[in-house]
Amino acid sequence: MSAPAGRARRVLAATAVAVAGTLAVGMAVAAPSAAQAGPTLGQLAAAKGRYFGSATDNPTLNNSAYTAVLGSEFGQITVGNTQKWMYVEPSRGRFDYSQADQIVAFAQAHNQTVRGHTLVWHNQLPSWVNDVPAGELLGVMRNHIANVAGHYKGKVVHWDVVNEAFEENGARRQSVFQQKLGDGYIAEAFKAARAADPNAKLYYNDYNVEGINAKSDAMYNMVKSFKQQGIPIDGVGLQAHLVLGQVPSTLQQNIQRFADLGVDVAITELDIRMRTPRDAAKDAQQAADYRAVTNACLAVTRCVGITVWDFSDGHSWIPSVFPGEGAALIYDEDFAKKPSYWAVYEALGGTRTTTTTTTTTSGNNGSGCTATYRVVGQWNGGYQGEVTVRNTGSTATTGWTVKWTLAQGQTVNSLWNGTVTTNGQEVTVRNANYNGAVAPNGTTTFGFTGSSAGANPIPALTCATS
Ligand code: G3I
Numbered sequence: 001m002s003a004p005a006g007r008a009r010r011v012l013a014a015t016a017v018a019v020a021g022t023l024a025v026g027m028a029v030a031a032p033s034a035a036q037a038g039p040t041l042g043q044l045a046a047a048k049g050r051y052f053g054s055a056t057d058n059p060t061l062n063n064s065a066y067t068a069v070l071g072s073e074f075g076q077i078t079v080g081n082t083q084k085w086m087y088v089e090p091s092r093g094r095f096d097y098s099q100a101d102q103i104v105a106f107a108q109a110h111n112q113t114v115r116g117h118t119l120v121w122h123n124q125l126p127s128w129v130n131d132v133p134a135g136e137l138l139g140v141m142r143n144h145i146a147n148v149a150g151h152y153k154g155k156v157v158h159w160d161v162v163n164e165a166f167e168e169n170g171a172r173r174q175s176v177f178q179q180k181l182g183d184g185y186i187a188e189a190f191k192a193a194r195a196a197d198p199n200a201k202l203y204y205n206d207y208n209v210e211g212i213n214a215k216s217d218a219m220y221n222m223v224k225s226f227k228q229q230g231i232p233i234d235g236v237g238l239q240a241h242l243v244l245g246q247v248p249s250t251l252q253q254n255i256q257r258f259a260d261l262g263v264d265v266a267i268t269e270l271d272i273r274m275r276t277p278r279d280a281a282k283d284a285q286q287a288a289d290y291r292a293v294t295n296a297c298l299a300v301t302r303c304v305g306i307t308v309w310d311f312s313d314g315h316s317w318i319p320s321v322f323p324g325e326g327a328a329l330i331y332d333e334d335f336a337k338k339p340s341y342w343a344v345y346e347a348l349g350g351t352r353t354t355t356t357t358t359t360t361t362s363g364n365n366g367s368g369c370t371a372t373y374r375v376v377g378q379w380n381g382g383y384q385g386e387v388t389v390r391n392t393g394s395t396a397t398t399g400w401t402v403k404w405t406l407a408q409g410q411t412v413n414s415l416w417n418g419t420v421t422t423n424g425q426e427v428t429v430r431n432a433n434y435n436g437a438v439a440p441n442g443t444t445t446f447g448f449t450g451s452s453a454g455a456n457p458i459p460a461l462t463c464a465t466s
Contacts, residue, residue, distance in 0.1 A: 211248025409453030
């Protein structure tokens with residue numbers, strides 16, 4: 001997807017310049033630059049009392065294009081690998097926080113909270129743990145938790161204390177902890193974590209527990225019994241490694257039943273994979289799926305936030321584990337925002353806006369304009385758009401013209417406060433007979449409805465005055 005996406009952007013920019021250049025002979029036309037204005041996903045989520053975050057891993061911290069997004073777009077970071085047992089206690093009693101500390105420092109430098117991941121898990125467990133005699137393993141587990149949660153005390157807001165302890169049928173997974181310590185090891189892990197960091201929220205985290213099923217029932221029964229016994233559990237993490245078109249219909253109901261037990265719920269590892277390559281229809285389905293997950297979380301007060309399992313399709317675990325699948329995230333490999341990004345953005349209350357700073361100047365009257373395009377709303381197969389024309393010149397305009405190129409499947413059907421002509425994919429909107437005069441720094445707005453198939457992208461615009 002990366003090469004075509006990059007090519008498309010270059011073609012769009014070149015087209016915009018060409019269109020602008022034909023608007024009025026003799027005008028000097030600055031190259032348009034489309035910029036995304038407005039809040040980030042982290043800011044939108046915060047306005048709703050939630051967080052929106054991403055997992056990350058150490059190698060990617062050297063990629064400045066990556067860290068530019070990671071550091072600005074998200075309010076929360078999960079340490080994707082390097083807080084796991086094999087990294088922080090590679091041999092018995094020897095603790096190494098060098099890599100995880102880098103991620104925590106990055107988060108702190110960018111005012112991001114950190115979810116700790118994960119204290120007790122059967123995977124990425126160094127082999128020495130399997131060889132610990134049964135009589136010593138509880139002490140080893142407690143020591144591990146005391147050290148790791150102690151090291152990050154005050155720096156981690158949530159800990160995934162125990163990860164993936166159930167099988168699909170709801171039975172306990174036969175990990176070394178289960179086999180040598182029995183059912184009680186999970187409660188012991190939570191008690192040790194509370195002692196090490198009394199202020200961190202303590203989570204049980206698992207996958208395939210997003211809907212109501214045998215596995216989430218087992219998790220539910222465990223949380224219920226922990227609450228009855230006073231075992232310190234504060235939340236459950238629904239990982240949400242989902243498949244295109246298969247968001248469980250019981251997701252919201254499931255979140256609600258855990259909230260009703262008196263624990264918080266977090267979507268901790270969201271990604272929605274598809275057969276690659278992407279196409280417009282798959283992107284649209286994925287956007288609908290991301291929207292559904294976001295809406296389900298927002299519908300339950302105790303659903304405290306959403307974390308994507310890294311944010312770019314170029315940095316996802318999916319292709320290496322599910323050959324032929326991928327494209328599961330909200331940015332593409334070139335860090336361009338996908339329809340799934342915009343679905344989350346809108347579900348969190350954001351309005352898509354782009355400003356095209358095409359400025360035209362005329363030797364005659366010194367006028368110029370910018371045009372700002374915003375998607376007021378969109379629905380299955382259609383959308384409402386709005387463009388604001390601002391006079392950036394020093395004298396009043398007598399008229400203005402805005403042009404853009406429709407994407408495949410996009411149309412403009414009905415337009416008000418302007419006169420529209422279309423020629424193939426090219427749209428030209430001129431002022432109506434009552435709104436051609438715009439004072440310096442003044443604005444006028446026209447609106448329209450249209451159809452859209454797939455992504456409904458924001459176009460680059462050109463604006464010219466007369
Ligand atoms: O660090 C080595 C590197 O030196 C080596 O060259 C390379 C060759 O394969 O492997 C690297 O280690 C890999 C590690 O990720 C770091 O990239 C491991 O092979 C690989 O197995 C490991 O995968 C991680 C996986 O957990 C392990 O189960 C993924 O990155 C990580 O995203 C994934 O995360 C889990 C969550 O912790 C729990 N929920 C499911 C989720 C997805 O599987």
